[in-house]
Amino acid sequence: xxxxxxKPGMQGIIEKVAGEGALRRHLLDMGLTPKTPIYVRKVAPMxxxxxxxxxxxxxxxxxxxxxxxxxxxxxxxxxxxxGSCAHCHTHRKEGSSNQGNGRKAWGRNK
Amino acid sequence: MKITIAxxxxxxxxxxxxxxxxxxxxxxxGNFPGVTVEKKSGTLKNFYNHGFQxxxxxxxxxxxxxxxxxxxxxxxxxxxxxxxDLPGIYSLSPYTxxxxxxxxFLIHEKPDAVINILDATNIERxxxxxxxxxxxQIPMVMALNMxxxxxxxxxxxxxxxxSKDLHIDIVPIAANKAEGVSELAQRTITEALSKHKPQxxxxxxxxxxxxxxxxxxxxxxxxxxxxxPLRFAATKLVEGDTLMEDALSVTANQKEIIAxxxxxxxTELDTDREAALADMRxxxxxxxxxxxxxxxxxxxxxxxxxxxxxxxxxxxxxxxxFIGIMALIFWLTFGIIGSTLSxxxxxLIEFVTGIVDSGLGSYGMSAAVHSLIIDGAFAGxxxxxxxxxxILVLFFFLSLLEDSGYMARVAFVMDSxxxxxxxxxKSIVPMLIGFGCSVPAIMATRxxxxxxxxxxxxxxxPFMSCSAKLPVYxxxxxxxxxxxAPLVMxxxxxxxxxxxxxxxxxLKSTVFKGKPVPxxxxxxxxxxxxxxxxxxxxxxxxxxxxxxxxTVIFAATIVIWFFQNFDTRLNLVTxxxxxxxxIIGSAIAPVFRPLGFTDWRLSxxxxxGLTAKEAVVSTLAVLFAGEGNLExxxxxxxxxxxxxxxxxxxxxxMPCFAALAVTKREIGTRHAIAAxxxxxxxxxxxxxFVYFIANLIx
Numbered sequence: 145x146x147x148x149x150x151k152p153g154m155q156g157i158i159e160k161v162a163g164e165g166a167l168r169r170h171l172l173d174m175g176l177t178p179k180t181p182i183y184v185r186k187v188a189p190m191x192x193x194x195x196x197x198x199x200x201x202x203x204x205x206x207x208x209x210x211x212x213x214x215x216x217x218x219x220x221x222x223x224x225x226x227g228s229c230a231h232c233h234t235h236r237k238e239g240s241s242n243q244g245n246g247r248k249a250w251g252r253n254k
Numbered sequence: 255m256k257i258t259i260a261x262x263x264x265x266x267x268x269x270x271x272x273x274x275x276x277x278x279x280x281x282x283x284g285n286f287p288g289v290t291v292e293k294k295s296g297t298l299k300n301f302y303n304h305g306f307q308x309x310x311x312x313x314x315x316x317x318x319x320x321x322x323x324x325x326x327x328x329x330x331x332x333x334x335x336x337x338x339d340l341p342g343i344y345s346l347s348p349y350t351x352x353x354x355x356x357x358x359f360l361i362h363e364k365p366d367a368v369i370n371i372l373d374a375t376n377i378e379r380x381x382x383x384x385x386x387x388x389x390x391q392i393p394m395v396m397a398l399n400m401x402x403x404x405x406x407x408x409x410x411x412x413x414x415x416x417s418k419d420l421h422i423d424i425v426p427i428a429a430n431k432a433e434g435v436s437e438l439a440q441r442t443i444t445e446a447l448s449k450h451k452p453q454x455x456x457x458x459x460x461x462x463x464x465x466x467x468x469x470x471x472x473x474x475x476x477x478x479x480x481x482x483p484l485r486f487a488a489t490k491l492v493e494g495d496t497l498m499e500d501a502l503s504v505t506a507n508q509k510e511i512i513a514x515x516x517x518x519x520x521t522e523l524d525t526d527r528e529a530a531l532a533d534m535r536x537x538x539x540x541x542x543x544x545x546x547x548x549x550x551x552x553x554x555x556x557x558x559x560x561x562x563x564x565x566x567x568x569x570x571x572x573x574x575x576f577i578g579i580m581a582l583i584f585w586l587t588f589g590i591i592g593s594t595l596s597x598x599x600x601x602l603i604e605f606v607t608g609i610v611d612s613g614l615g616s617y618g619m620s621a622a623v624h625s626l627i628i629d630g631a632f633a634g635x636x637x638x639x640x641x642x643x644x645i646l647v648l649f650f651f652l653s654l655l656e657d658s659g660y661m662a663r664v665a666f667v668m669d670s671x672x673x674x675x676x677x678x679x680k681s682i683v684p685m686l687i688g689f690g691c692s693v694p695a696i697m698a699t700r701x702x703x704x705x706x707x708x709x710x711x712x713x714x715x716p717f718m719s720c721s722a723k724l725p726v727y728x729x730x731x732x733x734x735x736x737x738x739a740p741l742v743m744x745x746x747x748x749x750x751x752x753x754x755x756x757x758x759x760x761l762k763s764t765v766f767k768g769k770p771v772p773x774x775x776x777x778x779x780x781x782x783x784x785x786x787x788x789x790x791x792x793x794x795x796x797x798x799x800x801x802x803x804x805t806v807i808f809a810a811t812i813v814i815w816f817f818q819n820f821d822t823r824l825n826l827v828t829x830x831x832x833x834x835x836x837i838i839g840s841a842i843a844p845v846f847r848p849l850g851f852t853d854w855r856l857s858x859x860x861x862x863g864l865t866a867k868e869a870v871v872s873t874l875a876v877l878f879a880g881e882g883n884l885e886x887x888x889x890x891x892x893x894x895x896x897x898x899x900x901x902x903x904x905x906x907x908m909p910c911f912a913a914l915a916v917t918k919r920e921i922g923t924r925h926a927i928a929a930x931x932x933x934x935x936x937x938x939x940x941x942x943f944v945y946f947i948a949n950l951i952x
Contacts, residue, residue: 160525160529161529165349166349166350166772167772167774169345169347169349169528170344170345170347170349170772171774172529172532172533173344173345173347173382173532174344174379174774174776175378175379175382177529177532177536178525178529178533185560186567186569188567188666188667188669188670189567189568189569189570189572189573189667189670190670190671191670192669192670192673193669193670193679193773195563195567195666195777199376199378199379200375200376200378200379200549200552201376201379201776201777202559202776202777202778203774203775203776203777204666204669204773204774204775204776204777205773205774206669206673206772206773208770209772209773209774
């Protein structure tokens with residue numbers, strides 16, 4: 145699954161960043177490394193670019209760039225967003241690759 | 255004695271604010287050699303760099319003295335500290351010019367110390383750059399900015415622990431409140447003088463560790479002879495950095511060995527080299543942070559930002575709100591605050607002019623000099639100066655938008671639209687600044703990552719009507735369209751934007767073909783800008799403007815006064831139509847016949863407008879001075895359609911020399927000339943079209 149296919153309000157775990165060269169390197173430098181949870185906050189009024197939340201900060205990417213980011217299929221989920229990026233953060237820190245645990249963590253934060 | 259300190263950090267980490275706090279207004283702006291990346295440097299304020307002691311450790315050399323046992327050394331008075339503001343970057347990879355400039359500066363210029371400023375509310379991603387900086391082996395202090403926000407939200411960072419884990423001195427600061435800044439300066443000077451290099455550089459583990467250490471052994475000798483930090487070089491070679499290969503003259507044999515080492519690492523980790531290293535660094539960062547960073551939730555500023563964004567980047571409201579905000583700013587600037595201030599300022603200038611005028615009269619000064627001072631200097635510079643308050647008010651609002659974080663949202667919201675024009679969302683920033691002044695607008699294109707975007711943006715930004723053209727519009731609208739003045743103004747501004755869009759579409763599909771560049775941008779939390787930073791920014795603009803008024807415009811008015819009052823044999827003329835200026839103006843006047851204005855004084859004003867657009871009004875004032883009332887004189891030589899064509903030409907033709915100079919610096923002479931020609935031809939065509947249409951209507 146691609147990051148660009150996630151709908152606003154959905155969260156996924158990065159599997160890998162495809163492509164090559166400057167763009168890929170920049171995405172890696174910005175923290176889009178494998179196993180990082182990433183949350184789609186919204187898309188811009190005209191449908192592009194998308195606003196993402198990862199590692200506790202907000203990042204924008206165009207859909208065409210988000211096409212290069214692969215998400216682990218089984219872990220994409222719709223989650224409740226309290227508006228707090230730190231949730232993603234906590235989620236990852238607990239080291240949960242397991243959906244059940246992840247949900248519980250979100251549940252607590254609600 | 256002089257030491258140099260470099261200031262480095264991610265974008266939005268508060269670098270500029272800290273720089274302003276440390277140096278005040280003693281700043282010098284220039285370029286890094288060979289590239290158009292801005293280099294800002296300044297002298298550290300005096301009170302930061304004396305009256306304290308350096309703790310010198312055994313075995314070091316401090317201020318030229320060998321230290322045999324630990325002791326305190328007094329910092330001498332007169333220690334000069336230069337602070338260099340390096341570009342805001344996220345990594346030291348070799349892709350953007352900013353990253354390369356920073357790398358080269360650290361490797362070749364070897365600053366005595368580095369201040370690495372980090373946004374404490376977003377520490378993980380900020381530490382990514384720090385790990386690479388530490389490999390550079392330059393004395394380093396970390397400034398953990400926005401620590402006040404972290405504490406206020408109930409989160410915490412164990413600075414002592416973090417400092418111990420990284421073996422780096424860390425100072426918590428709040429740059430916008432100047433908290434911790436003085437301590438930061440003193441600790442950095444201490445590190446610089448004691449030449450205390452970062453101790454810990456081994457962040458790697460497993461296969462990456464093995465690979466880096468193998469490469470370290472391989473290139474040890476070259477690293478010493480080329481004077482490049484060994485560890486940094488090895489890491490970059492493992493990452494596949496070709497610039498580093500060239501810098502070290504890595505042999506074909508070595509390249510083969512490195513390729514072998516890397517492929518072994520890649521097989522073991524089941525990933526490629528770039529991902530492996532990025533992953534390794536982030537892995538190490540989370541390990542460090544789990545011991546020292548406690549994060550219960552977002553800071554108040556981050557939560558507030560999400561709430562603000564639910565309105566400002568809302569699917570339906572975002573664009574109307576953006577247009578509303580811009581309309582409000584223009585109304586406040588040109589309608590309320592700016593015109594009031596300008597009016598007051600104008601009265602002051604008139605008052606001073608009156609005193610000087612009567613003073614010269616009663617002193618019995620010769621008529622020629624009297625005319626030079628009053629009709630030349632005072633009339634010319636005065637008409638320009640009276641416009642300064644408006645420009646400063648506009649700059650105040652634009653820097654408020656930029657520093658608060660709203661400009662980034664505008665780029666986010668407008669990207670899709672601008673991409674259709676072949677631009678990226680980031681181009682909106684220079685284009686908006688263009689409404690203030692083309693000079694800073696063209697300089698702002700430095701934030702664009704592709705040359706194509708940059709060229710296209712620079713070609714069309716001058717179509718955003720700069721504030722210097724406003725007095726021209728105001729004068730003509732008052733004379734020719736007294737009842738529809740606001741409509742004419744709005745029409746001109748909108749017309750400029752339409753022409754910009756059409757030009758972009760044409761240029762995109764003809765001259766500047768190419769793929770759109772990536773749009774990867776951080777959205778910083780909304781913050782109230784620091785008053786001091788804003789004040790410094792406004793002061794810089796005021797100084798620039800005054801400088802321009804008293805140098806370029808002053809010189810231009812004197813030259814024009816001279817050309818106007820003397821004939822080719824340098825005799826004083828009694829009739830202005832015998833003057834040198836009249837000859838030049840008359841020579842080019844036929845070019846403007848299809849636009850409906852033939853009077854030599856109008857074409858002359860267009861020439862002097864190249865010194866600065868405000869000079870159009872002052873030139874007209876000087877040239878028509880003999881005819882009494884300027885407004886009556888204008889209505890004698892122009893009709894409503896030709897006045898409109900004149901305004902359209904003013905709106906679109908090539909920008910002033912100052913803007914041209916900046917354009918040349920940014921994109922080179924050839925492209926700068928191309929841009930000026932393109933703009934002037936567009937202006938002529940548009941003005942001819944407007945004249946034709948307007949004549950049909952009237």
